[in-house]
Amino acid sequence: MKKNLLISVLLAATLAACSSNVVKEKPAAPVVDSSKSSQTTQPSAAAKEDSASTTSATQTDVAANPLKDPNNILSKRSIFFDFNKDEVKAEFRPLVESHAKYLVANPNAKVIFQGNADNRGSREYNLSLGQRRSVAVKKAANVLGVQDKQIETVSYGEEKAKDCKDETCYQQDRRVDIVYENE
């Protein structure tokens, strides 16, 4: 008896799932993802250092490319922010200045400043906050002589944030990542 009831409930659910509502008959519009989308969007500095130091082949590149040399400040790519703030803190000035100097010396080099926020509060507000952060880094670079055409800013808001529970974790997500073109 109970089993019959269960089956009928399940059957009801099944029938409901294949009933003909206007919406469901239409196939979902699939999004054509271009390849390796998620990899290119979050280049964590740590991951890059790892890959550079594990194989000897890449170490040859490292010597030639200051951006990949773990001993060079240019290999550091993240600027961290306080909660709900978009000011570039004094401790990150040297980092911004080094990248600005590199971009001025290499006028063909292009860079993307990717703004991020921790996952607390509103996704839309955090998207705007990430944008403000990336623009704050851009303005600092502009002041140091980097041209607008070398810089792109983008915000991921809290969409790339980790599932954090404490401040140590949250602060890692409130950042701007510096990503060079073709990296």
Place this chain on the structure above:
Amino acid sequence: MIKNKFFLLLLLLLPIVGRAELTLEVVGGAAQQIPIAVVPFSSQAGATQVTQDNISNVIGADLRLSGLFRVLETRGVSSQPHTLSEVKYSDWSAIQAQALTIGTLESLPGNRLKVSFRLLDVLKQNQLLAMEFNITPAQQRATAHRMADMIYEKLTGEKGVFATRITYVNKENGRYSLQVADADGFNPQTVVSSKEPLISPSWSPDGTKLAYVSFEKKKPVIFVQSLVSGQRIVLANFKGNNSAPAWSPDGTKLAIVLTYSANSQIYVINADGTGLQQVSFSNGIDTEPEWSPDGSSIYFTSNRGGGPQIYRMPALGGEAKRVTFEGAYNVSPHVSTDGKLLTFIKQTPVGFKVAVQDLATGQVQTLSDTTQDESPSFAPNGRMILYATNVGGRGSLAAVSVDGRVKQRLKDTGGDVREPSWGSSQN
């Protein structure tokens, strides 16, 4: 033989159904719940057309989920009436029922069903409602939701929302999918899916389209997609971020947010993507626009005064007035359809919570018992607020009544669910 075939069909379909469905459970309830008995409908329909108790089960589940009803156990009652002449009122007053629902299901030619139902007042011993529906077998669930709406409205005086739909984003196995489901979580349909984030779905007022933000082009771009044809258009793909779409109440325009001028500012654009016009001008972040129900104003979040607060300005642009004053962080405004209440997310010492503000008096009440709340939206009848929260490290949906008494929770689905929005009725 037929039964076996059915079983096979059942087995084939079950995994799909089981994985995707959201199940809501109710926590708490109104101070005074209406005791109602919903007697299983009699069925003279073939087994291929109808499932035993389907309709009465759905009605009972809907009423119970609202928190306003106590759905009584009917199995121990000696009489099980299906028609008016079979009703013995004393049996139902004996179990303290105030209302009683009975009904029948009959086969009609052409694989159709006739559903009859009645709502009876047990104390006054009279009939409150009597309705007949001629439906296809596939419409049983939707019909049950409509009957539940009628019962709800008759007994509470408010419109029901059981036949409405919700939308939300589900993240599972690294993919994001925008879903539309019945208000009880059943019937989930994928509208669009992507490897990159999808956020901020917004219902067109007629319920036939969704505007949403997709990161599939490596930056936030706004799309408008028809739920009828599946066709979609790019509404806004300007330099910088394109986000936070909100339909005007007449459906002709959307308020959107662009970072054209580096800072997030609010613009209004026609629903076909023409006629872009900037309406907010500040040096801070202006985002999350939301139209007042009469279309005259736009509520939005701005940090122009320091921390984020909710403001209101004329929809065509003009002076903005601050609306929220309690606390340092108030975001994500949504206005009830009668224009009287504002719900939003408020940062409190114990976390981010759903709050509601009486727009006439300015009085604020924090409603939720969860602490990482986002994206609140009113049910069309203004009684419940649907929102996203975090349970056990995963995104989940919850709803709370505007008086804070009734709380609904989504049971664990295995997915990471976020960005809900409550839409209008099913079509």
